[in-house]
Amino acid sequence: xxxxRDERLDRAFAALGDPVRRAIVARLSRxxxxxxxxxxxxxxxxxxxxxxxxxxxxxxxxxxTRDAQRRPVHLRPAALEELTAWIDDYRLQHERQYRALxxxxxxxxxxxRS
Amino acid sequence: xxxxRDERLDRAFAALGDPVRRAIVARLSRxxxxxxxxxxxxxxxxxxxxxxxxxxxxxxxxxxTRDAQRRPVHLRPAALEELTAWIDDYRLQHERQYRALxxxxxxxxxxxRS
DNA sequence: CCTTTATTCAACCTTTTGGTTGATCACGAA
DNA sequence: TTCGTGATCAACCAAAAGGTTGAATAAAGG
Numbered sequence: 001x002x003x004x005r006d007e008r009l010d011r012a013f014a015a016l017g018d019p020v021r022r023a024i025v026a027r028l029s030r031x032x033x034x035x036x037x038x039x040x041x042x043x044x045x046x047x048x049x050x051x052x053x054x055x056x057x058x059x060x061x062x063x064x065t066r067d068a069q070r071r072p073v074h075l076r077p078a079a080l081e082e083l084t085a086w087i088d089d090y091r092l093q094h095e096r097q098y099r100a101l102x103x104x105x106x107x108x109x110x111x112x113r114s
Numbered sequence: 115x116x117x118x119r120d121e122r123l124d125r126a127f128a129a130l131g132d133p134v135r136r137a138i139v140a141r142l143s144r145x146x147x148x149x150x151x152x153x154x155x156x157x158x159x160x161x162x163x164x165x166x167x168x169x170x171x172x173x174x175x176x177x178x179t180r181d182a183q184r185r186p187v188h189l190r191p192a193a194l195e196e197l198t199a200w201i202d203d204y205r206l207q208h209e210r211q212y213r214a215l216x217x218x219x220x221x222x223x224x225x226x227r228s
Numbered sequence: 229c230c231t232t233t234a235t236t237c238a239a240c241c242t243t244t245t246g247g248t249t250g251a252t253c254a255c256g257a258a
Numbered sequence: 259t260t261c262g263t264g265a266t267c268a269a270c271c272a273a274a275a276g277g278t279t280g281a282a283t284a285a286a287g288g
Contacts, residue, residue, distance in 0.1 A: 006133055014131025018246085019120055022127075022200075029204035031211055035265060048247055050266065055245095069255045069264045080205040084198045086136075090143035091194040097145055132276085149235060162277055164236065169275095183234040183285050 011059035012083055020044075021052050028062060028075040035071060125173035126197055134158075135166050142176060142189040149185060 015021050024038055039049035053073055056062045060079040064071045129135050138152055153163035167187055170176045174193045178185045 006136075009136065010131055010133055012131075013127050013136075016201075017124055017126075017128025017131050019124055020246090022120075022123065026204055029208040029211065031215075036263095044246090045248065046265075047249085047267090051246075054266095071265065075204075075208050077205050077208050080201050084201050084205070087130075087194050087198050090140055090189075091191050091198070094143040094189050094191050097143065101145075134276095150233090158276095159278065160235075161237090161279085165276075168236095183232095185235065 008060055008079075009083070009086060011055075012061055012079055015055050015059040015061055016083075018052070018055075020049070021056055024049075024052060024056065024073075025061065025075065028073060032065075032072040032074045035073070038073060122174055122193075123197070123200060125169075126175055126193055129169050129173040129175055130197075132166070132169075134163070135170055138163075138166060138170065138187075139175065139189065139194075142187060146179075146186040146188045149187070152187060 016025070020042060023041065027033060027038060027041075035046065035050055035053060038053065039046050042049060053062065053064070056073075057064060061076055063074050063076055065074065066072075130139070134156060137155065141147060141152060141155075149160065149164055149167060152167065153160050156163060167176065167178070170187075171178060175190055177188050177190055179188065180186075
């Protein structure tokens with residue numbers, strides 16, 4: 001599995017595009033949790049939740065450690081940061097673009113009036 | 115199609131989990147573009163790109179206007195903002211959580227030493 | 229009108245995703 | 259060693275995603 005920045009973004013954004021996985025991330029923001037704990041709120045098998053965690057892990061959004069038989073899951077805030085960075089990059093570029101356009105229109109109007 | 119906040123987030127995050135659609139968003143951050151213009155960089159049919167735009171639109175990330183036969187696509191920065199808001203919410207909560215934990219550990223160590 | 233240009237609709241196909249169940253593995257406790 | 263608990267692996271299935279091609283629609287330009 002290659003791991004370019006684009007591929008990481010693909011997996012991370014796609015991972016968050018599922019309500020179960022977003023709920024898991026939300027839960028983990030309050031601290032690590034085991035698979036059992038994470039599965040508890042959902043009306044689905046433990047295995048299904050385990051798969052969701054696998055998806056989050058391969059997206060770099062969480063890590064798994066070991067504690068006896070348990071496999072506590074931890075949030076990886078750096079991955080979240082990378083996502084906001086990507087979004088803000090283009091959101092702010094768009095904003096700048098519009099400010100520039102407004103300025104241009106204002107100058108043009110000025111000329112037409114004169 | 116119901117349109118709860120969760121469903122919008124689902125669609126928006128999932129929409130960005132595709133490199134073609136992220137490239138389209140990146141392009142649109144520099145200003146509106148027609149379907150033809152948006153399709154130009156990709157080695158795929160116009161129809162496929164049109165579908166991608168449809169996905170972005172139903173996620174609320176872009177809007178389509180009309181200009182003669184053309185259907186210029188525009189970025190909707192408010193939707194991007196909603197995504198960063200969601201992420202930052204949990205990213206910051208996680209950070210606070212850790213600061214609180216650190217503080218607790220520090221106090222405990224202090225007691226053990228005394 | 230007829231043609232060209234820009235785009236969408238529709239049917240279809242293949243791959244991926246999100247779930248299931250049953251078996252297996254890893255560990256701690258008795 | 260055996261048992262119970264926590265989690266993963268594997269095989270399978272239905273539904274959704276992402277692409278294709280061909281036909282249809284909308285508007286401008288001869």
